[in-house]
Amino acid sequence: MKVTCAASTLGQGLHTVARAVSARTTLPILNNVxxxxxxxxxxxxxxxxxxxxxEVVAAEVEEEGGITVPARLLTDFVSAxxxxxxxxxxxxxxxxxxxxxxxxxxVIRGIDPADFPPVPVAGDGRKVSVPQADLRQAIEQTVVAAxxxxxxxxxxxxxxxxxxxKATLAATDGHRLAVRNLALQTGGGDVETVIIPAxxxxxxxxxxxxxxxxxxxxxxxQRNQVFFRSGETELMSRLIEGTYPNYQQVxxxxxTTTITxxxxxxxxxxxxxxxxxxxxxxxxxxxxxxxxxxxxxxTSEVGNSxxxxxxxxxxxxxxxxxxxxxxxxxxxxVGSEEVQLGFTGPLNPGAIRPVGRDDYLYIIMPVRVAx
Amino acid sequence: MRAxxxxxxxxxxxxxxxxxxxxxxxxxxIDRPAAVVKELIENAVDAGATRIAVRVEGAGRQLIEVVDDxxxxxxxxxxxxxxxxxxxxxxxxxDLGALSTLGFRGEALASIAAVAEVEAVSRARGRDxxxxxxxxxxxxxxxxxxxSPGGTRISVRRLFFNTPARLQFLKQPSTESAxxxxxxxxxxxxxxxxxxxxxxxxxxxxxxxxxxxxxxxVAAVYDAALAAAMLQVDHSGVSGxxxxxxxxxxxxxxxxxxxxxxxIHHRNLVYAVEQAYRGLRQQDRFPIAVLxxxxxxxxxxxxxxxxxxxxxxxxxxxxxxxxxRACFHAxxxxxxxxxxxxxxxxxxxxxSPWALPLAPGSDSAxxxxxxxPVGLAGVVRPELPALSYRAQVLNAYLVAQAPGALVLVDxxxxxxxxxxxxxxxxxxxxxxxxxxALVPEVVExxxxxxxxxxxxxxxxxxxxxxxxxxxxxSVRITAVPLELPASEVVGVFERVLGDLEGERxxxxxxxxxxxxxxxxxxxxxxxxxxxxxxEELLSxxxxxxxxxxxxxxxxxxxxxxxxQLRRLFKRx
Numbered sequence: 001m002k003v004t005c006a007a008s009t010l011g012q013g014l015h016t017v018a019r020a021v022s023a024r025t026t027l028p029i030l031n032n033v034x035x036x037x038x039x040x041x042x043x044x045x046x047x048x049x050x051x052x053x054x055e056v057v058a059a060e061v062e063e064e065g066g067i068t069v070p071a072r073l074l075t076d077f078v079s080a081x082x083x084x085x086x087x088x089x090x091x092x093x094x095x096x097x098x099x100x101x102x103x104x105x106x107v108i109r110g111i112d113p114a115d116f117p118p119v120p121v122a123g124d125g126r127k128v129s130v131p132q133a134d135l136r137q138a139i140e141q142t143v144v145a146a147x148x149x150x151x152x153x154x155x156x157x158x159x160x161x162x163x164x165x166k167a168t169l170a171a172t173d174g175h176r177l178a179v180r181n182l183a184l185q186t187g188g189g190d191v192e193t194v195i196i197p198a199x200x201x202x203x204x205x206x207x208x209x210x211x212x213x214x215x216x217x218x219x220x221x222q223r224n225q226v227f228f229r230s231g232e233t234e235l236m237s238r239l240i241e242g243t244y245p246n247y248q249q250v251x252x253x254x255x256t257t258t259i260t261x262x263x264x265x266x267x268x269x270x271x272x273x274x275x276x277x278x279x280x281x282x283x284x285x286x287x288x289x290x291x292x293x294x295x296x297x298x299t300s301e302v303g304n305s306x307x308x309x310x311x312x313x314x315x316x317x318x319x320x321x322x323x324x325x326x327x328x329x330x331x332x333x334v335g336s337e338e339v340q341l342g343f344t345g346p347l348n349p350g351a352i353r354p355v356g357r358d359d360y361l362y363i364i365m366p367v368r369v370a371x
Numbered sequence: 372m373r374a375x376x377x378x379x380x381x382x383x384x385x386x387x388x389x390x391x392x393x394x395x396x397x398x399x400x401i402d403r404p405a406a407v408v409k410e411l412i413e414n415a416v417d418a419g420a421t422r423i424a425v426r427v428e429g430a431g432r433q434l435i436e437v438v439d440d441x442x443x444x445x446x447x448x449x450x451x452x453x454x455x456x457x458x459x460x461x462x463x464x465x466d467l468g469a470l471s472t473l474g475f476r477g478e479a480l481a482s483i484a485a486v487a488e489v490e491a492v493s494r495a496r497g498r499d500x501x502x503x504x505x506x507x508x509x510x511x512x513x514x515x516x517x518x519s520p521g522g523t524r525i526s527v528r529r530l531f532f533n534t535p536a537r538l539q540f541l542k543q544p545s546t547e548s549a550x551x552x553x554x555x556x557x558x559x560x561x562x563x564x565x566x567x568x569x570x571x572x573x574x575x576x577x578x579x580x581x582x583x584x585x586x587x588x589v590a591a592v593y594d595a596a597l598a599a600a601m602l603q604v605d606h607s608g609v610s611g612x613x614x615x616x617x618x619x620x621x622x623x624x625x626x627x628x629x630x631x632x633x634x635i636h637h638r639n640l641v642y643a644v645e646q647a648y649r650g651l652r653q654q655d656r657f658p659i660a661v662l663x664x665x666x667x668x669x670x671x672x673x674x675x676x677x678x679x680x681x682x683x684x685x686x687x688x689x690x691x692x693x694x695x696r697a698c699f700h701a702x703x704x705x706x707x708x709x710x711x712x713x714x715x716x717x718x719x720x721x722x723s724p725w726a727l728p729l730a731p732g733s734d735s736a737x738x739x740x741x742x743x744p745v746g747l748a749g750v751v752r753p754e755l756p757a758l759s760y761r762a763q764v765l766n767a768y769l770v771a772q773a774p775g776a777l778v779l780v781d782x783x784x785x786x787x788x789x790x791x792x793x794x795x796x797x798x799x800x801x802x803x804x805x806x807x808a809l810v811p812e813v814v815e816x817x818x819x820x821x822x823x824x825x826x827x828x829x830x831x832x833x834x835x836x837x838x839x840x841x842x843x844x845s846v847r848i849t850a851v852p853l854e855l856p857a858s859e860v861v862g863v864f865e866r867v868l869g870d871l872e873g874e875r876x877x878x879x880x881x882x883x884x885x886x887x888x889x890x891x892x893x894x895x896x897x898x899x900x901x902x903x904x905x906e907e908l909l910s911x912x913x914x915x916x917x918x919x920x921x922x923x924x925x926x927x928x929x930x931x932x933x934x935q936l937r938r939l940f941k942r943x
Contacts, residue, residue, distance in 0.1 A: 149857035149858040151861060172809060174808050174857060250809050250810065282853075283804060323853065367805060367853055368803055368804070368807060369802070369804050369805075370802045
């Protein structure tokens with residue numbers, strides 16, 4: 001193998017695929033990145049067996065071949081290097097990669113690419129495409145609600161339903177639920193559902209670009225993998241097996257108290273008031289009374305905090321308590337100027353919705369406290 | 372005269388009719404379904420079985436069936452076996468002195484048959500044909516030849532149908548089921564060489580491999596992790612397995628003692644086992660042990676109690692010290708114990724934060740008083756000095772600086788203390804902070820856990836758990852204590868149910884639950900903390916009532932005073 005490419009091009013590619021390199025692993029080769037020549041240039045692949053990322057960077061190929069080298073070392077070296085052409089040459093006998101540039105000559109010991117775990121390529125299967133920016137927002141608005149408890153594996157994923165020209169993403173950790181609808185750019189067809197690990201989507205959102213450029217989503221024919229592809233970058237993830245809980249039934253159909261407020265105002269006030277809730281496991285109370293909204297938090301040691309929020313309060317008077325973290329999460333990702341809170345009682349799920357859009361919904365279960 | 376006529380006549384004394392006498396006598400041996408299970412399994416063991424399968428339906432009231440592959444009963448003996456005092460195990464009075472079988476009184480089958488409908492099918496080894504017997508309330512209803520795979524099958528139906536009083540005194544089905552699991556587990560632990568299977572309401576409750584490996588049985592009865600951690604005991608004629616000090620239970624029920632493989636109950640010997648843990652165990656946590664005492668049968672009298680549960684020893688003192696010695700030996704091999712005896716260096720005083728590790732040989736180390744707390748004598752309420760956070764090291768300790776001292780804080784113990792105070796205060800005030808669940812988690816419970824769940828719904832609610840039955844063996848957790856991370860919910864819920872078995876004063880129980888919740892909700896050893904969380908933790912710790920120790924009594928904080936450090940570094 002002998003290829004030449006610009007340090008900056010290679011650096012960007014390495015940066016993208018490095019997201020899939022395992023930090024801790026008992027399999028040393030998973031710390032490595034696979035370099036292979038391809039018709040378009042140099043293909044970089046990394047995997048932690050759960051997700052895999054592949055990117056082809058522009059390079060001049062003189063001689064074909066492949067090698068795996070420690071991802072961290074190569075990435076650090078290339079990023080620190082001035083933007084000059086680098087020539088990578090494989091010494092097959094010693095399985096080492098020589099990197100030559102106007103300033104440096106380094107040799108990195110590698111591992112035979114035959115030992116690298118196969119990272120599958122999207123084959124046939126249900127294929128749809130969505131604008132990258134939309135998908136990125138949808139992921140940010142849902143992954144936060146996914147569980148990190150490996151004891152309930154399906155909840156560590158985001159439930160994705162494809163239905164006609166629409167996709168729905170839903171995630172819950174058992175205490176809150178986030179649901180986002182998304183229009184597909186291309187593709188359609190019957191209902192199909194998969195559960196994608198939230199971690200994989202979080203990685204995906206980091207490599208997604210802003211803008212309306214589309215990204216393809218392909219559900220593997222075996223229905224155990226999903227592939228995202230945009231331009232020369234591809235991310236593969238395994239799917240979570242299991243039955244996702246029927247989240248539809250916990251969505252309240254109406255509310256008896258409705259509060260509409262500016263998202264930033266409510267977020268700011270909630271954050272400040274919740275400083276006083278730290279010693280009470282972050283409990284914050286929402287009180288809607290005679291058309292006014294008051295937020296309170298108190299603990300015996302720290303003190304207490306009461307704040308009024310400018311808001312339109314309609315319906316019955318109500319007092320309800322939440323874990324402030326769940327509220328703050330929702331308000332930070334709802335993404336609209338105004339937000340609407342809907343309640344039906346102190347022990348029933350509360351709903352948070354963006355005003356002016358009906359594609360997003362965040363449900364929180366309250367905390368039972370002595371009021 | 373008329374008045375005299377109405378006086379009740381003096382009742383005549385008559386010998387009881389045999390069926391009445393049998394039913395009364397049976398009550399001594401067969402008091403609950405678990406007793407049937409125990410007697411029938413013991414018979415199967417005495418018959419040389421290598422596999423015993425027990426099936427229970429309707430918490431033992433519908434069916435208890437025990438199938439073994441033992442020697443079987445001779446067809447001509449089958450009916451005799453159900454007569455009172457009929458046994459193949461003891462022939463003469465002299466035999467009683469040297470019993471090696473589990474049964475010997477010849478009462479079990481007769482007692483069971485007196486209070487139930489019993490079907491017995493058996494084929495004796497060497498015989499081609501089996502025999503079947505059907506009895507109801509002790510009377511033979513049917514008898515005849517029957518096909519049989521060899522061994523014996525006893526099916527007990529409608530237990531206590533003719534003794535309504537007994538029936539009334541039965542506890543909750545889940546409690547009776549738990550007792551049957553316990554009885555089967557005890558025998559399985561006593562006989563690791565026999566594959567014992569218990570199916571409860573169609574569900575496998577216990578299954579041991581029968582490969583003569585006690586650890587494998589412990590794994591089946593408890594769990595694999597405990598089985599692997601158990602320490603081997605083999606000393607002074609006492610053999611078996613013993614839990615390391617770090618593993619314990621809320622009740623004394625988990626010490627299984629056997630004499631020559633016969634399960635016995637002996638308060639004093641259980642105490643001997645506990646004695647061996649002196650200083651290694653908390654007052655109200657109890658060890659887990661399976662111990663077999665090998666003794667000359669003539670030195671034990673097992674014929675003390677109808678259920679053979681109690682025994683008498685010729686020389687109880689010697690047996691007591693043998694048990695204690697054997698356990699003590701095994702515990703010396705436990706890592707915790709080695710740490711404590713080999714330590715000598717690290718001496719932390721709970722009563723004062725100003726303790727210092729005294730290096731051996733340093734001028735301040737005195738053999739007669741190695742852990743004299745330095746200064747601050749007579750402090751009433753221990754207080755932490757003002758701490759300023761410096762760093763987290765090893766993802767486990769927070770390093771802070773106090774005026775004139777270096778302070779190390781165990782992050783888990785510190786957070787545990789903070790949460791403990793908060794949770795305990797909340798529980799004591801009756802305040803609740805319960806996160807309701809949007810998608811409830813379903814947990815499958817053992818019969819014992821289910822019994823605890825049904826018995827104490829208010830207590831569970833008061834600590835923040837809400838759950839409802841979900842199918843016959845499962846519950847749905849609809850709300851959890853606010854602090855508890857999702858990954859800990861099921862484990863803590865089960866642990867709370869397990870601990871409910873033990874007797875506690877309400878105050879003690881509150882303390883324990885608060886400690887349990889705090890322990891499982893706290894940051895762990897090995898968790899990386901951000902600077903903000905670490906600083907927050909230190910300030911919350913300083914505000915607690917007893918900042919220097921965690922609720923388990925372990926120290927949270929180690930203060931190394933500058934003058935003491937100087938001495939250690941041999942600085943003038």
